[in-house]
Amino acid sequence: MNERLHSVLAQRGVSPESLAELCEVDPKTVGRWLGGRLPHPRHRFSVAQHLRVEETFLWPAPHPRAGRPGTGLGAELVGTYQNRASVPRDTWLSLLRESRQQIGVLVFSGTFFAQSNPHVAKMLAERAAGGVRVRLCFGDPTGTAVAIRGREEGIGDTLAAKIRASLTYYRALLSEAGCEVRLHNTTLYTSLFRYDDDMLINPHVWGRPASANPLLHLRRADATGWFDNYAQSFDAVWAAARPWTSDQEGTGTHGQN
Structure with a gap:
């Protein structure tokens, strides 16, 4: 069953019959798509266009087998986006909902992560209750790395204030089993968002906010690819970060980073 197609149709309020009419196919054909059959390329394009979602989100490339042609770095690249804002909101939500093992x-500051989804803390708590390990790592607003990044972006102490504002969304998670929030003091070259074997990579360009920079969607193929390198860097930063408690930081102004 194509759960992602089912989910997007429900979110958009589009019935299978309506989708069939839009794509000029028989409703039984849409039924087969929902059942897991891969549509013809022109139909995949049409469905994605009508539902306003990435085609590769509805029909991800199959995981290549280790040791066979097509594995390696390039095989892990599912899609690219000109900037973070161009990633469909449904992509963020569906990846979160469908995680079964871990979210990192x-x-x-990551203020957009909560501001674009007011229920993010509740959703993360629900995933944790289902056995998913949730790890959230923000910049330490008192650390040197945040101060340097603020100067590079030309916003000074605003970044530290944005981090404090962002943390307020996650206070409720501190008491949830399976959820951890930490603060790091690391030079951050890339923002990372991991959902099991999917990862959204948001590289940082000097002097520009993360929201204005490109984003790559990776899916793990094997242990020699980009995915594991980024996953290992996440684990290294996480190991050196300090646990956050809600009484450590005050609140600040909300913003985007």
Whole structure:
């Protein structure tokens, strides 16, 4: 069953019959798509266009087998986006909902992560209750790395204030089993968002906010690819970060980073 197609249709309020009419196919054909059959390329394009979602999100490339042609770095690249804002909101939500093992977030402030989804803390708590390990790692607002990044972006102490504001969204998670929030003091070259074997990579360009920079969608193929390198960097930063408690930081102004 194509759960992602089912989910997007429900979110958009589009019935299978309506989708069939839009794509000029028989409703039984849409039924087969929902059942897991891969549509013809022109139909995949049409469905994605009508539902306003990435085609590769609805029909991800199959995981290549280790040791066979097509494995390695390039095989892990599912899609690219000109900037973070161009990633469909449904992509963020569906990846979160469908996680079964772990969710990891590594950012400086990540205010967009909560502001674009007011129920993010509740959703993360629900995933944790289902056995998913949730790790959220934000920049330490008192650390040197945040101060340097603020100067590079030309916003001074604003970044530290944005981090404090972002943390307020996650206070409720501190008491949830399976959820951890930490603060890092690391030079952050890339913001990372991991959902099991999917990862969204948001590289940082000097002097520009993360939201204005490109984003790559990776899916793990084997232990020799980009995915594991980024996953290992997440684990290294996480190991050196300090646990956050809600009484450590005050609140600040909300913003985007």
